[in-house]
Amino acid sequence: MTDTKPFAVITGASSGIGLELAKQFADHGFDLLVNAEDAGLSSAAATLRDTGVDVQAVQADLRSHDGVEELHAAIVSTGRPVAAAVLNAGVGQGGAFVEIDLADELEIIDVNIKATVHLAKLLLRDMVARDEGRMLITSSIASTMPGTFQAVYNASKSFLQSWAEALQEELDGTGITITSLMPGPTETNFFRRADMEDTKVGRASKDDPAQVAKQGFDALMAGKDKVVASSLKSKAQGVANKVLPDRLKAVAHRKMAEPESR
Numbered sequence: 001m002t003d004t005k006p007f008a009v010i011t012g013a014s015s016g017i018g019l020e021l022a023k024q025f026a027d028h029g030f031d032l033l034v035n036a037e038d039a040g041l042s043s044a045a046a047t048l049r050d051t052g053v054d055v056q057a058v059q060a061d062l063r064s065h066d067g068v069e070e071l072h073a074a075i076v077s078t079g080r081p082v083a084a085a086v087l088n089a090g091v092g093q094g095g096a097f098v099e100i101d102l103a104d105e106l107e108i109i110d111v112n113i114k115a116t117v118h119l120a121k122l123l124l125r126d127m128v129a130r131d132e133g134r135m136l137i138t139s140s141i142a143s144t145m146p147g148t149f150q151a152v153y154n155a156s157k158s159f160l161q162s163w164a165e166a167l168q169e170e171l172d173g174t175g176i177t178i179t180s181l182m183p184g185p186t187e188t189n190f191f192r193r194a195d196m197e198d199t200k201v202g203r204a205s206k207d208d209p210a211q212v213a214k215q216g217f218d219a220l221m222a223g224k225d226k227v228v229a230s231s232l233k234s235k236a237q238g239v240a241n242k243v244l245p246d247r248l249k250a251v252a253h254r255k256m257a258e259p260e261s262r
Contacts, residue, residue: 005029006030007032007033007082008086009086009123010022010033012088012089013036013088014034014040015040015189016189017186017209018036019044020213021216022048023210024214024216025217026052026053028221030083030084031053031055032053033058033075034056034057035057035060036089037060041057041059042059044057058074062111062115063110063111065118067115068122071119075123081132081133082123083132084134084136085123085134085136087116087120087135087137087138090111090112091107091111093105093107093108093150093153094150094153094196094199095259097151097152108152108153108156112153112160116137124176127175131176132176133177134179135176136179137163137178137180137181139157139160139164139181140183141184141228143157143158144158144161144242148251148253148258160180161226164178164226178225179216179227181212181220181227182227183207183212183230184206184207184231185201185204185206186208187206187207198260199257199259200256207229208230211231215230
């Protein structure tokens with residue numbers, strides 16, 4: 001990697017929104033360190049290298065403490081200051097809470113919450129020492145509503161949203177910005193992996209991950225606190241969820257996420 005270009009770190013970058021975010025950074029001249037736990041990371045990294053930037057791929061499983069430490073060690077070993085960090089890795093699981101395996105629910109907490117907080121702690125300390133840096137945290141429109149039949153997933157995103165807003169206030173007046181990206185349902189592998197293809201939201205048309213990523217990148221570069229992406233439908237849902245009672249939002253989410261719903 002060269003020291004003449006800014007350096008960005010993106011987790012969950014093998015596909016979907018994470019890969020599209022990595023493309024945005026590559027298109028804007030950033031060298032990259034990309035992470036995912038799956039083998040698809042290699043082909044994603046090859047695609048990114050075709051843009052002419054340097055790309056280091058670190059296949060590490062962020063479900064574990066050691067996986068996060070391995071990723072951070074790889075970041076440090078580059079000797080590069082992290083100009084921008086995208087904490088995008090996440091998993092989900094649909095279904096009734098009492099029926100989902102406990103291991104699957106705890107995996108959501110481990111990846112979406114524990115790993116994100118762990119990595120952010122390490123990266124933000126370095127950014128604060130330099131008084132410089134940007135961080136994008138992938139939250140979700142799901143953070144704004146109780147997640148009936150996605151109870152732990154939505155709660156994990158609510159945690160991330162609240163946490164991001166607290167960090168924004170703590171770091172106000174410094175050279176570090178925190179931006180939360182709040183996508184609506186997006187055309188990625190999420191719904192297949194979460195076993196939600198037999199739900200209303202799983203079958204419905206979804207937002208374009210490339211458009212979501214562009215809106216997230218633009219918001220990050222502009223230093224915005226958050227962005228609801230990408231379609232007008234998703235933005236309208238975000239506005240409605242500000243005023244609807246939680247009970248009504250829980251009922252509405254049931255209609256979207258209940259298995260075999262129509």
